[in-house]
Amino acid sequence: MRQGCIDELPALDDQIINARELLLAGKIEPFDFKSLKKNYAKLNSINYKLTALKDRFEPKINIQPMVINAIKTLCNLPRLCQTATIEDKDT
Secondary structure, three states: HHHHHHHHHHHHHHHHHHHHHHHOOOOOOOOHHHHHHHHHHHHHHHHHHHHHHHHHOOOOOOHHHHHHHHHHHHHHHHHHHHHOOOOHHHH
């Protein structure tokens, strides 16, 4: 989804630039420019989606402490099983 949005941005940007140049040169009517400018709204929408995707994946969780703790627990498991009471083994 992200790559599709990124690929679509330059084409839409070029269309808006070309439409503006045609309007300034008098080669298209303002009404036609307005309809072409609707793509600009689509461009903003795509930029918004990209920003939302970036924000969604930006905060990464550091799992290293959890992995280290899990490894330590697994390494201690045989000792814990030998020294634990029956009640502790049930939990």
